[in-house]
Structure formats: structure tokens, C-alpha cells
Amino acid sequence: GENVEQHPSTLSVQEGDSAVIKCTYSDSASNYFPWYKQELGKRPQLIIDIRSNVGEKKDQRIAVTLNKTAKHFSLHITETQPEDSAVYFCAASNSWDSGGGADGLTFGKGTHLIIQP
Amino acid sequence: DADVTQTPRNRITKTGKRIMLECSQTKGHDRMYWYRQDPGLGLRLIYYSFDVKDINKGEISDGYSVSRQAQAKFSLSLESAIPNQTALYFCATSDPWEGAGYTFGSGTRLTVV
Numbered sequence: 001g002e003n004v005e006q007h008p009s010t011l012s013v014q015e016g017d018s019a020v021i022k023c024t025y026s027d028s029a030s031n032y033f034p035w036y037k038q039e040l041g042k043r044p045q046l047i048i049d050i051r052s053n054v055g056e057k058k059d060q061r062i063a064v065t066l067n068k069t070a071k072h073f074s075l076h077i078t079e080t081q082p083e084d085s086a087v088y089f090c091a092a093s094n095s096w097d098s099g100g101g102a103d104g105l106t107f108g109k110g111t112h113l114i115i116q117p
Numbered sequence: 118d119a120d121v122t123q124t125p126r127n128r129i130t131k132t133g134k135r136i137m138l139e140c141s142q143t144k145g146h147d148r149m150y151w152y153r154q155d156p157g158l159g160l161r162l163i164y165y166s167f168d169v170k171d172i173n174k175g176e177i178s179d180g181y182s183v184s185r186q187a188q189a190k191f192s193l194s195l196e197s198a199i200p201n202q203t204a205l206y207f208c209a210t211s212d213p214w215e216g217a218g219y220t221f222g223s224g225t226r227l228t229v230v
Binding site (some may be wrong): 006095098 | 148150152157158159160162165175176180207211212213214215216217218221222223224226
């Protein structure tokens, strides 16, 4: 089955700086790569996703890049703000749809992002 | 009203007891999932269901069972709870073409003593 590795486990950045979280996946058949944000005590929520037919996707201060050859994808957050503090999870699926396909989503172990004032 | 509701929110139970965690949704989604979250281990899939007649094991199904009573209801049971099943459990739903990913419930924090 799919295996998703996520690094780092904890990332501390100064407010206003950029943050980058990286994930690698094992299944070359994976096509859908979402990122979820989980604030303290809350449920995970989808913040951005990318499919394997594109290399980059951007939504305001967040962007995701995908390198299918190397089987890795990254989340980039620019101009970080206090409300960006959370745990971020990457995930992968061998389906094109956002519902996780036949086997559901396989998640990374999470990155705790801390924004220092 | 919450679109994916989990009950109970918190539960403490004793080793060997049977316990059921319930999930109901008003999203109208066919796909429902149970995940377990442990610190440092992320979210791991226990069971999933694509419709009432379709139940599938996930990565860590041992020690768990599920029931899909209706499109809107998906329950997770621990037949004989053990301490290493202490975790935060999330139910989630999805629609393949909505483009909104998973909708998670608020979670059930289960402690087995």
C-alpha cells in the first residue's frame, strides 16, 4: 500500500517568514495530493490540493508543488501569520477525485507549525 | 447544525468492555470513513464504506468492527477495548466530485483504562 513520509515533524518560523513542509510518497500510481490543517482541538480541514497532471497550484499565501518523478510534494506558506499555527497533514490517493478513491487517503504523520511573534 | 456529528465527544472505558462510537451526517455523502489519530502517527484508516452494502477494511482494522445502518450513519465498535486503543477517533465523509475533500466530524476522544 501507499506510504507517505512527512518532514519536519515540528517547524518554528518567525511571523512574516515563509514555511515549507515536505512529503514523499511511495506509490507511483498516486494521483491526488491534499493538504489538511488541524487547529488545536479542532477537526482537520482541507486547505489545498493538487493532482498529478499539474506541477504547482497556488491559493493566496499557500501553494503546493508536486514532483512526480521524485515522488514528492511540498506545501509553501508565505508571509506567515499567527493563525497559521496548527498541525498540517499531507495525504495521497491513487484516485483522481477528492474523496480519496477506492482506498481512502493515506496521511503523513503531521507537521506542527509554530509561528513565533 | 453540524454536518458530521460524532457521539460521544469523550469517553472513558475499562479494558475488556465493548464500546460503540457513532457518526451521523447530513451531507448526503455516500462515502464514510473512520480514522484514528495518535500523537506523532497522523491519521490512520480503520474502516471505510462507499454505500450501505459496501464495507472495507483499512490499514488498522484489527480489534474494530463497523456497521453502516443507513447512508447517514456509520458506527465503529471496539469489541473488547484495550489500552492501546486509547486515541482520538474521527469520522469523515466525502463526495468524489464535490472538490471539497473530506468533511471530518469533531472527533471522539476515547480513553481505555
